[in-house]
Amino acid sequence: MKGNFIDNLPKVYGLYTGGFIIFILLMALFEQMGMGADLIGILFVAFTIVIYAGIGYLSRTMQVSAYYVAGREVPPLFNGMATAADWMSGASFVALAGGIYFGGHGYLAFVVGWTGGYVLVNSLMAPYLRKFGCYTVPDFIGTRYGGNLARFIAVVILVVASFTYVTAQINASGTIAARALQIDFAYGVWFGLLGILLCSMLGGMRAVTWTQVAQYIVLIIAYLAPVIWMSNVQGFGIIPHFSYGDAVQRIGELEPMLGVGEAATESFSGRRVLTTLHNAPGDAMAGWKFVTLAFCMMAGTASLPHILMRYFTTPSVRAARVSVAWSLFFIFLLYFTAPALATLTKLQLLDPELATAVIGKAIEDVQNLTWVQKWTNVGMLAVSDSNGDGIVQINEFFMRPDIVVLATPEIAGLPAVISGLVAAGGLAAAMSTADGLLLAIANALSHDLYYKIIDPKADTRIRLIVARVLLIVIGVIAALVASLQLTGILGAVAWAFNFACSGLFFPLVLGVWWKRANRPGAIAGMVLGFLTGSLYLWYVRTGGTPILGIDHLRFGMIGMPVSLIAMIVVSLATEEPDEETQRMVDATRNPSGRAILSAEH
Amino acid sequence: MSSDNSAKEALHWAKTRYLSIWVLIIWFIFSFVVHLFAKSLNEFSLNGFPLGYYFAVQGSLIIFVVLIVVQNLLQDKIDNETGLSSE
Numbered sequence: 001m002k003g004n005f006i007d008n009l010p011k012v013y014g015l016y017t018g019g020f021i022i023f024i025l026l027m028a029l030f031e032q033m034g035m036g037a038d039l040i041g042i043l044f045v046a047f048t049i050v051i052y053a054g055i056g057y058l059s060r061t062m063q064v065s066a067y068y069v070a071g072r073e074v075p076p077l078f079n080g081m082a083t084a085a086d087w088m089s090g091a092s093f094v095a096l097a098g099g100i101y102f103g104g105h106g107y108l109a110f111v112v113g114w115t116g117g118y119v120l121v122n123s124l125m126a127p128y129l130r131k132f133g134c135y136t137v138p139d140f141i142g143t144r145y146g147g148n149l150a151r152f153i154a155v156v157i158l159v160v161a162s163f164t165y166v167t168a169q170i171n172a173s174g175t176i177a178a179r180a181l182q183i184d185f186a187y188g189v190w191f192g193l194l195g196i197l198l199c200s201m202l203g204g205m206r207a208v209t210w211t212q213v214a215q216y217i218v219l220i221i222a223y224l225a226p227v228i229w230m231s232n233v234q235g236f237g238i239i240p241h242f243s244y245g246d247a248v249q250r251i252g253e254l255e256p257m258l259g260v261g262e263a264a265t266e267s268f269s270g271r272r273v274l275t276t277l278h279n280a281p282g283d284a285m286a287g288w289k290f291v292t293l294a295f296c297m298m299a300g301t302a303s304l305p306h307i308l309m310r311y312f313t314t315p316s317v318r319a320a321r322v323s324v325a326w327s328l329f330f331i332f333l334l335y336f337t338a339p340a341l342a343t344l345t346k347l348q349l350l351d352p353e354l355a356t357a358v359i360g361k362a363i364e365d366v367q368n369l370t371w372v373q374k375w376t377n378v379g380m381l382a383v384s385d386s387n388g389d390g391i392v393q394i395n396e397f398f399m400r401p402d403i404v405v406l407a408t409p410e411i412a413g414l415p416a417v418i419s420g421l422v423a424a425g426g427l428a429a430a431m432s433t434a435d436g437l438l439l440a441i442a443n444a445l446s447h448d449l450y451y452k453i454i455d456p457k458a459d460t461r462i463r464l465i466v467a468r469v470l471l472i473v474i475g476v477i478a479a480l481v482a483s484l485q486l487t488g489i490l491g492a493v494a495w496a497f498n499f500a501c502s503g504l505f506f507p508l509v510l511g512v513w514w515k516r517a518n519r520p521g522a523i524a525g526m527v528l529g530f531l532t533g534s535l536y537l538w539y540v541r542t543g544g545t546p547i548l549g550i551d552h553l554r555f556g557m558i559g560m561p562v563s564l565i566a567m568i569v570v571s572l573a574t575e576e577p578d579e580e581t582q583r584m585v586d587a588t589r590n591p592s593g594r595a596i597l598s599a600e601h
Numbered sequence: 602m603s604s605d606n607s608a609k610e611a612l613h614w615a616k617t618r619y620l621s622i623w624v625l626i627i628w629f630i631f632s633f634v635v636h637l638f639a640k641s642l643n644e645f646s647l648n649g650f651p652l653g654y655y656f657a658v659q660g661s662l663i664i665f666v667v668l669i670v671v672q673n674l675l676q677d678k679i680d681n682e683t684g685l686s687s688e
Contacts, residue, residue: 105639108657112632115662119628122669123621127676131687241659245649252651279654281639291633298632317687321676325669332662339658586607589614591680591687 006073013078016051017217023047024221028417037416038182044420045180045427048218049195052211052431059203059210064460064600067204067467068135068443070313072599074209079319080326082209083310085216087114087331089165090172090430091493093219096335098401100342104276106290111335113294117301118328122321125302126311128512128588130320133595134312136440137305137504138448141526143597144511144584145519148453153526155444157503158305160530162437163478165304165496169434170196170475170482173427179378180423186483192427193479196434201468204443208435209313215428216330222425223334223405227341230412234348234356240340247347251278254350258359264395268382271398278346289549296556300497303504306433306440317591345408349397356411358383359394366392371410375403438478442471494553495537502533502559506567514571515585521571529563613683620679624672631661 005012027040065071074082092114099107134140137158142151170192177195178188199211231240236247255261255277264273281287301307310327314320348356358366363385366372375381382398385391405426409418446467451458458466503526510517510525536558540546550557577585584596635642639653647655680686 105654105657109636112636112657112661115665116628116632119624119632119665119668122672123624123628242648245646245651245655248650248654279643279651281636281643281653287637287639290636290639294632294636318677318680319688321673325666325673328666328669332666336659336662586610586614589617590610590685592685 006075009075009078013213013217016214017221020218020221024417024421027420028415031415031417037419040416040420041180041423042182044424045177048424048428049198052195052214052428053198055211055214056199056202056207059207061203061206062461062464064463066206067464068312068447069309070204070206070209072313073315074313074323076314076319076323077326078213079209079310079314079323080330081216082212083307083323083327084330084334085212085219085428085432086310086436087307087327087433088219088334088429089433089493090169090176090426092334092338093223093426093429094172094176094402094405097338097341097345098404100339101346101404102272102274102276102401104278105281106276106286106293108339109290109293110297111339113297114301115328115332115335116294117298118324118331120298120302121307121311122324124509124513125308126320126324127317127591129308129508130311130314131317131591131595132588133597133599133601135309135447135597135601136444137308137508138444139452139597140511141504141507141522142448142452144581144588145507145517145522146581147519150519150522150526151448151452153523154504154507155448157499157526157530158444159441161304161496161499161503162306162441163474164492164499165306166434166437166441166474166478167482168492168496169430169437170478172430173434174479174482176423176427176430180420180427189479189483192431192434193475195427196431196438197472197475199431200435200439201471204464204467205309205313205439208439211435212432215432219425219428219432220330220333222421222428224337226409226414226418226422227337227344229414229418230408231340231344233414234344234354234412236344240344241336244340244343247343248279250351251343251347258350258394260394262393262395264398265386266384266396266398268384268398269379271380271382271400273395273398274346275395278343285549289554292550292554292557296501296554296560297494297497299501299505299556299560303500303508304497305444305500305504306436308508309440309443310436341408342404345404345411348411350394356413359392359397361392363390363392371407374410375399375407381407434478438471438475441474442467445470445474495555498533498537498554498556498559499530501556502563503527503530505556505560506563510567512585512588515582516571516576517567518571518574518577518581520574521567521569524570525563525567528566529559532562533559609683609685613679613685616679616683617676620672620675624668627668628665631656631664635661 061067129140132140138151138154141154173192174185174189177192178185200208237243261275311320314323348354349358351357352360366383380400380403384396386396450466451463507522507525533555537552537555540552635656642653643651645652
């Protein structure tokens with residue numbers, strides 16, 4: 001190919017996408033010829049990981065600006081795809097639809113929060129941080145407010161928030177790898193980590209960028225293809241997204257008939273029966289819980305360093321803004337599919353007029369279904385005739401929320417090649433997010449802690465070696481923690497957003513939007529917001545009664561106001577920032593001209 | 602920095618701030634207000650969807666995407682008019 005890599009991007013990724021589709025068709029052909037579902041799963045996972053590792057190797061670099069910000073040459077469209085992959089975690093891919101299936105309207109706060117956050121990113125953060133020219137988020141805090149203390153506190157908050165998140169991602173990669181490759185979870189975690197490090201270690205941000213684009217393509221095909229196929233096979237419309245309103249209404253009619261809401265009389269670990277109505281918004285308290293959760297997720301989106309740093313890689317301020325728009329569009333494609341998937345899967349299981357229904361059928365018939373047997377064997381599903389009437393009732397069908405995405409192709413009777421594709425997609429989602437997070441942590445430690453605070457004279461080679469060693473060390477620690485399996489995937493993800501918004505949201509926003517904000521104010525805002533939020537989390541997790549319904553998923557509602565008030569009060573009580581800092585803020589707001597920090601710093 | 606440039610910067614920032622406030626008002630309505638009233642909105646229906654439900658699964662999301670695109674176009678206009686474009 002002629003010309004440089006950046007000019008050829010559409011061609012490169014076009015070929016890649018075509019190649020991937022050919023691979024899928026080839027697998028479908030092999031399945032027809034009698035290849036087993038297990039081998040197809042292994043091939044999907046192995047093939048995609050080899051490609052990511054190849055991209056990671058080709059993107060190796062020894063330049064500081066390529067390592068930290070991909071040389072600031074990523075075009076907006078591609079940065080949008082990379083951000084979408086960075087953003088959509090194993091939880092979005094695997095757990096979101098299941099959460100909607102079981103959680104009803106209240107759970108949709110995640111869908112609204114995880115998209116609306118980008119309006120905040122675009123309005124308040126991304127263009128200004130890009131203009132600033134920082135390598136990391138603490139780099140902005142440290143330069144805007146001055147002093148190593150502010151920088152150090154920002155590093156601590158970044159590490160806590162991102163580390164909470166990354167263990168969940170490594171856990172998810174391990175789970176998927178273990179199932180697809182038929183190995184132990186304990187080995188799956190290390191295998192997943194190896195794949196993640198292969199993508200990021202040699203090329204830092206540059207390698208992560210180009211693997212994330214590749215991972216986005218895999219994950220979005222893997223999410224959309226089964227839903228659209230299922231919809232066509234089952235007669236829900238060619239593109240189900242616009243026509244599943246009737247399905248929502250039909251579920252509303254079926255729910256009282258089937259007795260949704262009756263608690264189960266037995267219990268199976270990790271598996272639940274459906275008790276929440278599909279579309280029942282509820283009272284004022286439910287409304288309050290919806291908006292507080294949505295707000296914490298939005299503010300967290302605008303404070304999470306692994307997302308913000310993606311916008312440091314664009315060529316200009318305008319490109320950063322355009323790339324936020326693309327990011328949200330690519331994220332939107334998955335998020336507006338998840339509720340459709342949850343609704344249609346539920347309808348297939350519930351509606352007695354459909355051939356796929358299980359509720360209301362004879363218990364032996366249901367237990368003889370292949371997919372029921374398969375998922376029961378791995379402890380993800382259970383059907384039990386609690387009341388002994390020989391019929392499966394709604395409160396006798398136990399399911400782990402995660403399997404809604406994974407089992408839908410089988411429920412709808414799609415070929416095994418789709419299940420392999422879904423496994424590859426889930427792995428891409430988990431790996432790409434883990435890569436972004438690990439890099440955010442390692443870069444903050446190597447750039448802000450090691451280079452800016454400990455050894456400002458370190459030369460380029462040493463800096464980049466330190467960055468890589470840290471990447472491995474943090475990855476290994478995260479994998480060790482992940483193998484302990486402390487929390488469910490989504491609990492830890494929501495915490496990361498709350499940690500980030502409690503400590504970083506207002507110091508970042510006010511750093512641009514309020515000239516009067518100064519160093520003592522920022523330090524007070526970060527420390528008090530983060531500590532109050534964390535203490536409140538500890539309080540509700542050790543049995544304390546949530547105040548105003550603010551539970552462990554929304555503790556940012558406690559941390560953020562404390563952070564804001566502390567920052568304003570302390571800033572006003574202390575001296576205003578010097579002339580030079582004020583000029584720096586003016587220059588940050590001005591999209592033209594040179595970045596505040598030099599290209600290599 | 603010349604006084605001419607700082608006058609341009611002041612104008613640019615005033616316009617940017619005004620635009621951002623409007624964007625955030627619309628964001629606020631579709632992030633929070635419509636979902637607080639989801640139950641009442643469900644009385645209406647859009648293309649077969651109960652309206653309150655529709656906003657949570659599609660309506661708000663589509664508005665967020667469009668909002669960012671429109672904001673960017675208007676911001677480009679502000680940048681060009683004040684001569685402070687980044688490209």
